[in-house]
Amino acid sequence: MVCFTGGGGKTTSMLRLAACLARSSTVIVTTTTRMALEETGPENVLLTKNYPPTLSPDLISATKNLLEAGKIVYLFQDMTDDKYVGLPPEEVCALHDMNLAKWILAEADGASRMPLKGYAEYEPPLPASFDCQVVVVGADALTRPMNEFTTARFEILRRFLGVERDAVLTPPLLLRLLTSPDMYLKNSPPSVKRVLCNNKSNLTAPDVLAPWTAYLRAHLSQYQGILVTGRDGESFYELVR
Secondary structure (H helix, E strand, O other): OEEEEEOOOHHHHHHHHHHHHOOOOOEEEEEOOEEEHHHOOHHHEEEHHHOOOOOOHHHHHHHHHHHHOOOOEEEEOEEOOOEEEOOOHHHHHHHHHOOOOOEEEEEOOOOOOOOEEOOOOOOOOOOOOOOEEEEEEEHHHHOOEOOOOOEEOHHHHHHHHOOOOOOEOOHHHHHHHHHOOOOOOOOOOOOOEEEEEEEOHHHOOHHHHHHHHHHHHHHOOOOOEEEEEEOOEEEEEEOOO
């Protein structure tokens, strides 16, 4: 099970991984928050509300049929006007225990599509156990002032970092966010393998991004790697300790 947390770009990153994995394996995609309707193919969506009780034999059979047909299965609880409503974290754990698919990808956080976020007391809604965590930070956060227009739950993040409105992020400040059990590692089990995904790298000049990557590679000991993605491609840096 791979859980995606952090700033905006989680859904895009998760669906890119799902498409890659589905070439040779079986994949279920879900969320513990909400996901926009336009992000998924409706013919592959199953809603647990249509198969009571939750994770019933009928739902399991429908899931297996889609997986055997080579489809990515999108599994949610319900839908509103513009979003799918995700599963509670405990149901995602139960789904994982059923071993229906080789891979379960779960978006387990929300950031209103902003590159950075602070964490409220009840966030993030992670399952109790999972294997890998992809923590997403937008590269545009590295150069833009931090305020309510660029940072989800800005006041929480501002108080945590001890900065003023429109302060600019620095490598040590980002490292503090990424490694804090009160922020980006909140509810994250120690045994989980973690990858930092620095997305939208095309929005930051390479000579600006390179020092950030070098700093994080030298200090981000709680993670196994850094994935830099953007329209110009992607690079992965393994953090060897």
